[in-house]
Structure formats: structure tokens, C-alpha cells
Amino acid sequence: MKRYTIKLLKEEVEELKGIISKGSHSSHTFRTAYILLNCDEGEYSEKVTNEQISRVLKVGMRTIDRVKKRFIEEGLVGVLERKPTSREYEKKIDGELEAKLVQLCCSEPPSGYSRWSLRLLSDKLVELNYVESISHVAVGNALKKMNLSLGK
Helix, strand or coil: CCCCEEECCCCHHHHHHHHHHHCCCCCHHHHHHHHHHHHHHHHHHHCCHHHHHHHHCCCCHHHHHHHHHHHHCCCCCCCCHHCCCCCCCCCCCCCCHHHHHHHHHHCCCCCCCCCCCCHHHHHHHHCCCCCCCHHHHHHHHHHHHHCCCCCC
16 A cells, blocks of 8 residues: 655644634544644654554544545645535436326325325335335425425
């Protein structure tokens, strides 16, 4: 594994100490600031081993290595802020399925039930082959988005 050497400038050390001592920041920012200050091999601090940092901050060795690498590649601002997620979620419920869901909600519930539940609706959508599979949570979110309530 490639070793990254962190040598912070005086301004960077002061900024990191400011993050730690005052203000409200995310736990990610605090943890990253502590890791960078302890990994600093510059003239403004003494060297602490990764094992000591890992034990005191209760983080893994890989986390320390990733913080160091990100600091070298992206700088101080890049390492302190979280990256936005790049994951894209596929929507299961489109406009056509929403219309079918509303139609189903307005129909009579199955015999033995006084009204539709989210689980009954999701099971019925699968049973009618509108979708291959869908959770009751997705059905609830779609109804919430449309301001529909099963209780009314």
C-alpha cells in the first residue's frame, strides 16, 4: 500500500484546531480534523502512529489511509466535506402505476377487511401483474406524495 505523508501548513493547522475547538460541525468533519492533526509530520506537531490514532479515535486503519489519500488528492476543503452520493435509484412507481394504485385504493377492499392496508395494496399490485415486486413502503410513499390517505 502506498504511504501518504501529511505535512500541514500553519494556516491548515489553525483551521483544523478551530474546527475542533468551536462551532458545530458534523462528526465526519471532527473525525477527519483529528485524524489530519495527528497524522501531521510537519514542523508544528509531533508524529503519532496510525495504530495510536486508530485506538484513540476508534476508527479503522483503512479510514486513516483514506483520509490521508483524499487530503493529498483533494486538499483540505475536499477532505472535510462529504461527497454527494452518486447512486441513482430506479423509481418503481410511474404515472401509469400511480393511476392504477389510486383506482385500487378507491375500490372495495377484499372480503374480510374493512379497508385497504399498504400491505394489501402492494400484494394486490403484484397479484394483478402491474409490477413484479413492490414493498408496502413504496406504496405508502406514493400515496403520501399524492396526498391520499387510506383512513379517509
